[in-house]
Amino acid sequence: MPKELLDSKEIKRALTRISHEVIERNKGIDDLCLVGIQRGGVLLAKRIASIVESIEDRSIDTGTLDITFYRDDFHQALKQPVVKKTDIPCSITDKTVVLVDDVLFTGRSIRAAMDALIDFGRPAQIQLAVLIDRGHRQLPIRPDYVGKNIPTSFNERIEVELEEDNKRDRVTLVSKKKKE
Amino acid sequence: MFESKDLLGIKDLSPEEISYILDTASNFKDVLKRDIKKVPPLRGKTVVSLFFEPSTRTKTSFALAAKRLSADFVNFSVSTSSVVKGESIRDTALTIQSLGADFVLIRHSSSGVPHFLSKIVDMSVINAGDGANEHPTQALLDLLTIQSHKKSFKGLSVSIIGDIAHSRVAKSNIYALTKLGAHVRVICPPTLMPADVNRLGVEVYHSIDDGIKDADVIMTLRLQLERQTKGYLPSLREYFKLYGINHDRVKLAKKDAIVMHPGPMNRGVEIASSVADGPQSVILEQVTNGIAVRMAVLYLLGGVRK
């Protein structure tokens, strides 16, 4: 049975806090844009954007980024990739880009995302916001905004389910079956 | 999804596989619109082209596709007469493999050569045109082009005009379009019609006016000019009169029909300049899409476990 780590309310609270921190740290939202990483980060970026917009009362540029072409495990992956949409709606050069992802694990996706992002321009700085940090980093990557730190063992899996996917908002911990 | 290490033809692909390639290609189309038109997935991989027939555009398109995926691209130049000289293609292929290539792009005047090589080498073999058999990436880029202008392939009426008997482009397109549910008509003089072609699920016409009527897509093929000397046609002039795509004929098709040509064009032989340069022509778009499709093919085959 999956173990529930965050419920709907807790997710909302975490995202609200992250939104405030983003505004605070950057002293407003001038020259700021949010980029969600496909798939899990995209919906979260949109939620953060709407919270930020309601606080600041103005719109913020929000994009999506597919990192499939930048992954370092392409030739080892068992499944063939399904590439999703990349949509960066504004120039990111000289802007502060906040990358948004659902779960931070080894750090490899973020490495890929930074490479992908830099192909679109030269941001002034890149920040990282994640809902869950579960540890086990394999690269020197550190998030700027964290919803919740959750210690896990390597073989477990974290699942983030959201209303936008016709599910109930929640984050669960699933123990992975032993390899056959 | 992709089982084979090779792309030998459209014939053996399922509709799902074709759609998968097209979906992937659409993403590369977006990549090609960026300032930096390069992504890293094939970094460290080597693509070698082995063309036994001269072709500038297909080779260039593949070269750009490979480079935009960050692969190394090398051309293995072969004299076109190597077959005559008795050079063994088996040895050439094994040599390329030993040089460390991961992909070989093969074009050959003899049908079945990619199939032959695929059994010999471990690297991925991509058919860049074999004899009168197939030219799968051309058909895929044609499909990608049609897709951006038409809602669906289901029920779409496509008229293919030209030297069907010797055209691998026509063959691959017939396979691809019929698999995706399009309705294909082939139009050409009986001398250039392959035997029992109707059994491929197409309608056969000798009159262009009947064959082009109400078409959604007009696809005209390059006529090899030497067909005239081999008795297939009395003259190029007569061919243009009977089968050339001109303004009046385009009007017989649907109002929003698109006109396609795999290039290089013989203006005034199979297509009038006014049509080639006209508003319904998508010929240059096909060229652009060629890179995206070839990127998708290289990328997807690169992910197949060997």
Next chain:
Amino acid sequence: MTVLIKNGRIIDPSQGIDGRKDLLIKSRKIEGIYAAGKAPKTDKIIDASGCIVIPGLVDMHTHLREPGFEYKETIYTGTMSAVKGGITTVCCMPNTSPINDSVSITQFILDKAAKEGACTVYPIGAITTGQKSEELTELEALLKAGCIAFSDDGMPVINSLIMRRALEYSKIFNVPIISHCEDMELSKGGVMNEGFVSTILGLKGIPKSAEEVMVARDISLCELTKGRLHIAHVSTKGSVNLIRDAKKRGVNVTAETCPHYFTLTDESLISYDTNLKVNPPIRTEQDVAAIKQGLKDNTIDVIATDHAPHHFDDKDREFDAAAFGISGFETAFALGLGLVDQGILDLTEFIRKFTITPSHILRIDKGSLSAGADADVAIINTETTYTVDSLNFISKGKNSPFHKWKLKGIVEKTIAMGKVYDWR
């Protein structure tokens, strides 16, 4: 040296024999056939229990490749391969290098066969010098040297007038002109049968008409000249029909086909296997059915192999550039036996078409177990199945489309000119 073959079922169509009898061989000749257990004591006894004992097969259409293409086959390997297949008489086509259009080449072949050959070899001389379709060869000299028929196999006599002259002139000697029927313009560039499968494969097709127009021409010339015409390797329904009609009219025409033409269809080429590349090409189901009917109603008189061995390198390449031909000796009998299993021919009829009928057409004393005949015998187990492994062929030509096929009928022993070959 006397040998008795006992306990076998002797089938000899030339004498109308089919029964459990014993066959006595004395040195290089057949001594006679005896009721079981009634033969005199011999030096050696061969137990043929469970086997048929038949005249050594007569293959009137083969390519031994020597002289000139010894890397593909030699007279030694070719005849050994034939003997392995139960064939004890081979007639070799003249398209060697140099072409067998002169007495010296004929003599070379016969000398070599006498020295190294495992069985009897009869050369077939060229109809025209250099197979160029221009001038007739010296038929008399070639016959005297040992040729038994004439053919420009592989290179048809494209000049109709020369073909007419050949059919006329050969009447002096009462020998057949064997015609490889192919209109070279219609077949130009073709590598397989023209039809739906060639369309799918994108390979240039050879239309059936390429064969049929020449069959029609040669039948017409045969009718005109009253010469003796033998149509080689019939592959199409149209040819069968033309020959059947001609025979009904009393034209002096005979015909042969090969195992691949009654066994395979062009659908099998779908993998671009060059071992299926042969000329004339493998045709369609309709043609196979017509050929079977032709064999049944004796429109097609003879089964021959058209054994055409090639080196691995000649086949292991692009389809267009690969050589035409099938290595046929070592699978021919088993494939023919398939016709018997399908009820097309009975066993005697099948054996007749592979023994005494070709002997009669060529007027040679072969293909019979009658007393005084050459001691050429095949002992064959017709019930056991085996898997073909072309790599184990004795022939240098491993180019068989039947590799890995399961076939019924194993040649257990062959006796060629009195010499016993035991294959088990």
